[in-house]
Amino acid sequence: MHGDLDRIDQKILSELEGNGRLSIVDLAARVNLTNTPCSERVKRLERSGYISGYRATLNMDKLGLGxxxxxxxxxxxxxxxxxxxxxxxxxxxxxxxxxxxxxxxxxxxxxxxxxxxxxxxxxxxxxxxxxxxxxxxxxxxxxxxxxx
CATH class of the missing domain: 3.30.70.920 (Lrp/AsnC effector binding domain/regulation of amino acid metabolism (RAM) domain)
Known part of the structure; x- marks a missing residue:
């Protein structure tokens, strides 16, 4: 990972990569922060381009494109x-x-x-x-x- 990211930033990215729909409350608990600092870190990671977006993973079989x-x-x-x-x-x-x-x-x-x-x-x-x-x-x- 990039040198500007500390262990908590890396954990936030890992958690969001696994589930981009995590609420700040759940994310904060997983990375051992309170809600406000966790939210501020996520916003900083978005602004700095480490998080470029969020998306849904679709079930292609159900969509007929298996x-x-x-x-x-x-x-x-x-x-x-x-x-x-x-x-x-x-x-x-x-x-x-x-x-x-x-x-x-x-x-x-x-x-x-x-x-x-x-x-x-x-x-x-x-x-x-x-x-x-x-x-x-x-x-x-x-x-x-x-x-x-």
Whole structure:
């Protein structure tokens, strides 16, 4: 962790990472502070950017999007022709793409793609992902189980 954070700040971050809906009362009890100092620390951590937001973790199976596929993307070229910028702009327009990571290695991007089933994934791959600018090759991996 960053050097500006003491043990209590680190504990606050850890507790909120596990459950962002903790009340200040519950959080203060978990980190052994009273409510006001705990609240002030949380506000300081938010202002300083250590806490960038709060969100709900959705049950994708219940939402009908239980099929997860990892897609490796290789672009035809990545130097000098703005292909990375072009890809970065338009990949955001595909709602089924849950995460897009530019990586160093033998391919350029790693995507996590959420769909209803393998048939829906095939549509997204063929009709959307493979039509993104600069695509040279994709490799897809169906996720069998999320461990962590």
């Amino acid at each position: 099929h997860l596929t990892i897609v490796q993307v290789s672009l035809a070229a990545t130097a000098g022709d703005n292909s990375l910028d072009a890809f970065n702009r338009v990949v955001k327009d595909i709602p089924e793409i849950e995460c897009c990571l530019m990586v160093a290695g033998s391919f350029d991007y790693l995507l996590t793609v959420r769909t209803r089933d393998i048939s829906h994934f095939r549509e997204v791959l063929g009709d959307k992902i493979n039509k993104l600018p600069g695509i040279h090759q994709t490799n897809s991996f169906a996720v069998m189980e999320t461990v962590l």
